[in-house]
Amino acid sequence: MKASLIFLFALGLVFCSCKKILTPADENNRGLSDIYNDAAFAEGLLLNGYVRLPLGSYSFNDVATDDAVSNNPNNNFRLMATGNWSSINNPLDQWTGSFAAIQYLNLILKEADKVNWALTGEYTKEMFNDRVKGEAYGLRALFMYYLLQAHGGWAGNQLLGVPILTEPFDSKTDFRMPRNTFQECAQQAYKDLDMAESLLPLDFVNIGNTSEIPSKYSGKTSVAEYNRVFGAYNAQRMTSRIVKGIRAKMSLLAASPAFSQGTSVTWEKAADDAGAVLDLIGGIPGMANNGVYWYASKNSGEINGLSAGNNPKEVLWRGNVGDGNNLERDNYPPTLYGNGRVNPTQNLVDAFPMANGYPVTDPASGYNASNPYANRDPRLALYIVVNESKMGPGASTIYTRVGTSDDGLNAIATSTRTGFYMRKLLREDVNLNPASTNTQRHYVPYIRYTELFLAYAEAANEAWGPDGKGAHTYSAREVIAAIRKRAGIAQPDAYLSAVTTQEDMRKLIHNERRLELCFEGVRFWDLRRWKENITQPAQGVSINGNVYTISNVENRQYAGHMFYGPLPYDDVLKQNLVQNQGW
Numbered sequence: 001m002k003a004s005l006i007f008l009f010a011l012g013l014v015f016c017s018c019k020k021i022l023t024p025a026d027e028n029n030r031g032l033s034d035i036y037n038d039a040a041f042a043e044g045l046l047l048n049g050y051v052r053l054p055l056g057s058y059s060f061n062d063v064a065t066d067d068a069v070s071n072n073p074n075n076n077f078r079l080m081a082t083g084n085w086s087s088i089n090n091p092l093d094q095w096t097g098s099f100a101a102i103q104y105l106n107l108i109l110k111e112a113d114k115v116n117w118a119l120t121g122e123y124t125k126e127m128f129n130d131r132v133k134g135e136a137y138g139l140r141a142l143f144m145y146y147l148l149q150a151h152g153g154w155a156g157n158q159l160l161g162v163p164i165l166t167e168p169f170d171s172k173t174d175f176r177m178p179r180n181t182f183q184e185c186a187q188q189a190y191k192d193l194d195m196a197e198s199l200l201p202l203d204f205v206n207i208g209n210t211s212e213i214p215s216k217y218s219g220k221t222s223v224a225e226y227n228r229v230f231g232a233y234n235a236q237r238m239t240s241r242i243v244k245g246i247r248a249k250m251s252l253l254a255a256s257p258a259f260s261q262g263t264s265v266t267w268e269k270a271a272d273d274a275g276a277v278l279d280l281i282g283g284i285p286g287m288a289n290n291g292v293y294w295y296a297s298k299n300s301g302e303i304n305g306l307s308a309g310n311n312p313k314e315v316l317w318r319g320n321v322g323d324g325n326n327l328e329r330d331n332y333p334p335t336l337y338g339n340g341r342v343n344p345t346q347n348l349v350d351a352f353p354m355a356n357g358y359p360v361t362d363p364a365s366g367y368n369a370s371n372p373y374a375n376r377d378p379r380l381a382l383y384i385v386v387n388e389s390k391m392g393p394g395a396s397t398i399y400t401r402v403g404t405s406d407d408g409l410n411a412i413a414t415s416t417r418t419g420f421y422m423r424k425l426l427r428e429d430v431n432l433n434p435a436s437t438n439t440q441r442h443y444v445p446y447i448r449y450t451e452l453f454l455a456y457a458e459a460a461n462e463a464w465g466p467d468g469k470g471a472h473t474y475s476a477r478e479v480i481a482a483i484r485k486r487a488g489i490a491q492p493d494a495y496l497s498a499v500t501t502q503e504d505m506r507k508l509i510h511n512e513r514r515l516e517l518c519f520e521g522v523r524f525w526d527l528r529r530w531k532e533n534i535t536q537p538a539q540g541v542s543i544n545g546n547v548y549t550i551s552n553v554e555n556r557q558y559a560g561h562m563f564y565g566p567l568p569y570d571d572v573l574k575q576n577l578v579q580n581q582g583w
Helices: 002-016 018-022 032-037 039-051 076-084 095-114 124-151 182-199 223-230 240-255 267-281 297-304 326-331 346-351 378-383 449-464 476-487 494-498 502-516 523-530 569-574
Strands: 068-070 153-155 158-160 315-318 322-324 342-344 389-391 396-398 440-442 445-448 538-544 547-554
Touching: 032 039, 032 095, 039 095, 039 124, 068 076, 068 538, 076 547, 095 124, 124 182, 124 223, 124 240, 158 182, 182 240, 240 267, 240 315, 240 445, 240 449, 267 449, 297 440, 315 449, 346 502, 346 538, 378 502, 445 449, 449 476, 449 502, 476 494, 476 502, 502 523
Parallel strands: none
Antiparallel strands: 068 342, 153 158, 315 445, 322 440, 389 396, 538 547
16 A cells, blocks of 8 residues: 555654664664654654655656657656556656655644743744644645645546545554545645644744734744744745745636636635735736746846845745756757757747737738747747757857757757757856856746736636736736736737737736746646647757748647546555546
């Protein structure tokens, strides 16, 4: 029983295998009771939730969509997209990791009140207890979100989620628990988020005087003790602001066409939940001007200056900052000493409008098929390397046309299969030349504000139409206008002004989401929650002289039931779980 073994392993790891973790004497096998007077040991249960978050690197599951392919024949997402996705082979599985994390979180939630979190300080023990439990509730809700996204689905006439676990398992637990409905799972996630928000500060920041101490602690503690528990030292751990972001993501998922028939979550709630986060930064005026190139070397001053847990304006939550060049080594073209792994498709290139804002298919766009990359949306050049683009620390010219260099179409094993290379996410001040290799600073954002602006625009359009605002001060149209203006679309944006219907605005919002979030592991899930075409072949271009020939590079072999992912085969059998339809 795969899941149950994970839970028992987790218990054993925490309570029986401390030699590896804490290097005690051989006879010192610690038990659960040891956490009560060892706060660091107790906090380890919580930290096991953090380390299991599937956020530490980019998944690039985009190569299983119409946005990209991989030149690695053994890439799991490539294999999945071409007919090898099953309940036995599922690169998108969140079951084992998420339930292992939830087991740790349930343990700390059950035992936290008994832990002596602090030996000194005024009300410090109680504040630590609040913080730890708040973080645990927030993390448990986030893992529920990942489980529902990856494993929620229809079985018979019911939209099912996963078994809801709110108590830690032990050797006496009956592991054969049925799946709860998607609605019940969503409501459990909201309940956990509400609890987390009641226990956590908006942000972990140092305060300067007693008037800044929250009312529930006022008169009970000092500024120094409050900062000890809730100060800047804890930045990038779960906060009330992050909780609001998770709630917005949960509501967008639940309100979407793939799940809306099995939940009570409305588009209005999804818009309000996203708006609750955006209102905290002042709405549209709070949008980061550099949000379109937050990752790039042209933004190196901001990236290199990140320290002490602070965030750039574009980022709500992020991972640690570190120096490296693996992302560039994987994705630079061969002449820049890279492996060219992620190859954007012609499909994605065609999704970028012209600089005047019109789609390339619109007669008013001015698109020239013989000069296809001229006068395009500036984001195309920012995110994708096309033939004769400049790239890398020396601004080298990359030739993707057939027969020109190792960067050319299918020239060698690490060449592009589509005629394009990925530029987005890469720092082009990384040099991979063996004679002068360097590294640069990177980080992975967990939640970007652009994602939340797009979530609000999508939900607001569905709830109130293109120009409705609900209880907020901005509409879907105004959000999309700001995003396109920031991107460099010519102003006034005549195309956007001509969009009047909810349906046309929906198409535009979906496309803007596709562009702004490309290569960030979003489109795979978006296509499924929208129930849009998931079998569109991935296309590329072959350039011979001035002749551009577009053809299919890789078919997408998804069946109709694959809008929803499977439960793991072993767990279905051994735990007698109901599998999603078709799997």
